[in-house]
Amino acid sequence: MLHSPTNSILSRASPVDILDLRPHLRVIELQHGQVLAESRQRLSKVYFPHSGVISSVVELGDGAAIESGMIGNDGVFGAAQALDSKVSLHRVVVQVPGEASVVTAEHVKAVAQSSPEFLTLLMKYEQFFLGQVQQTSACNALHSVEQRMCKWLVRMHDLAGSELPLTQEFLAQMIGVRRTSVTGVATQLQNKGMITYRRGKLKILSMELIERHACECHQTVRELYAEEFGNIDGTTSPPESRQGPGL
Structure with missing residues (x-):
């Protein structure tokens, strides 16, 4: 049972929709490396993270992969797909362990159909996530490795705190x-x-130094979130430290 949501989307839902x-x-543990969806897989669940980080990863035919976006306690995974029974466009995995509230896609669709306010909330997050993906695409094409790595660390810090379970192999892939x-x-x-x-x-x-060496993309993503939700940090008070097994 959900008592005090630390997920931004649930926190912004109306009392009627929360009821x-x-x-x-139901609250579940998000395990490191857990695959929430494969590419082209139809989704049956919607995840509202309270902690941890979920990554959307684009996979190529030669086995290469690259992260296109992150979802933490600022968002939701699977809601947009639930609304019209669509599939996940990419592989989605747990990058940093944590917790999430999970509900069936069918129920999310039912609540959204009965509540224009809840539907708008979900679509606002989907608009933000699309903007994040587009910004990441431009960043990967135009900015240096140092700028991109620092930008990535800023986003990770916003969602998961200052201590990150991370291997260099994984970061290189991301x-x-x-x-x-x-x-x-x-x-x-x-x-x-x-x-x-x-x-x-x-x-x-x-x-301060990380942000100074990052490209402008981290600030752009924060501003995109603020435009939709009015929170320039793009987060709901992330924990200072999120422990977990090394990636």
Whole structure:
């Protein structure tokens, strides 16, 4: 049963809509590496994360993959697809472990059909997520590895705090570069006192410096969220630390 939602979308839902959702919601653990959807898979559940990070990953025929967007306690996964029985366009996996409230797609669709306010809330998040994906695409094409890595760390910090279970192999895949490139940039960031990295765990030491070295995309994503929801941070008070197994 949901008592005090830490998910931004649920927190913004009307009391009437929460009453409709509450009996059907159950809180589950999001396990590291858990696949919530495969590409082209029809979705039967909708996830409202309270903690942790979910990644939408584009997979290519040669086995390469790159992250197109992140979902944390600021959003929802599967709601837009639930409204018209669509499939997931990409593979969706748990990047950082946490918790989420889960409800069937059928019930989300029923509540949205009976509540224009709830439908608008879901569509506003979908609009934001589309903007995030488009910004990520432009960022990957135009900005340096250091800028992209710092931008990625800003977004991760917004959603999961300053301590991140992370391997360099995984980070390289997420931003679409070779591991050697990530190793070089990570070394530079450590030398500048911005992060520490040891045994698959990365700790952000200075968000001010990280943001200074990031491209403008992290701020654009925050502003996109603020335009839809009026919260420039794009988050609901992320925990200072989110522990989990190394990726």
